Amino acid sequence: MDDAIPSISTAGVGSRFVSQAELEDAKAKRDEQWKAAYARLGQEPPPQPTDDAYDGRSLAEKLAANRAAKQEEWEERNKLGEAVLPSSPNTGLSVVANSRPMDRKPIPCTGRR
Numbered sequence: 001m002d003d004a005i006p007s008i009s010t011a012g013v014g015s016r017f018v019s020q021a022e023l024e025d026a027k028a029k030r031d032e033q034w035k036a037a038y039a040r041l042g043q044e045p046p047p048q049p050t051d052d053a054y055d056g057r058s059l060a061e062k063l064a065a066n067r068a069a070k071q072e073e074w075e076e077r078n079k080l081g082e083a084v085l086p087s088s089p090n091t092g093l094s095v096v097a098n099s100r101p102m103d104r105k106p107i108p109c110t111g112r113r
Helices: 020-041 059-086 093-098
Strands: none
Touching: none
16 A cells, blocks of 8 residues: 555545655656656756746735736737827828718618628
């Protein structure tokens, strides 16, 4: 029963927890195996990705920060768009809309599709 799954084993709850030292040992062993595998292939192992720093914020705080950042980005994008578009009704897009010839008659709808 040595290879039993921890959640099904008959041992106490405390035996299912892993210490930081055990985690570091497992990581070191995995790194050695990784480097040995590349050595067998005769290749230089690529640089390992760095672990993300621990962020002690709750999920709600992280989501609120992401939402605020996206809102600021959206406002900045729209502010740039408003700066490009003319604000006066006598210039810009209204001039283009009013420049169409008004003597055209609309095409009557026949009701067929």
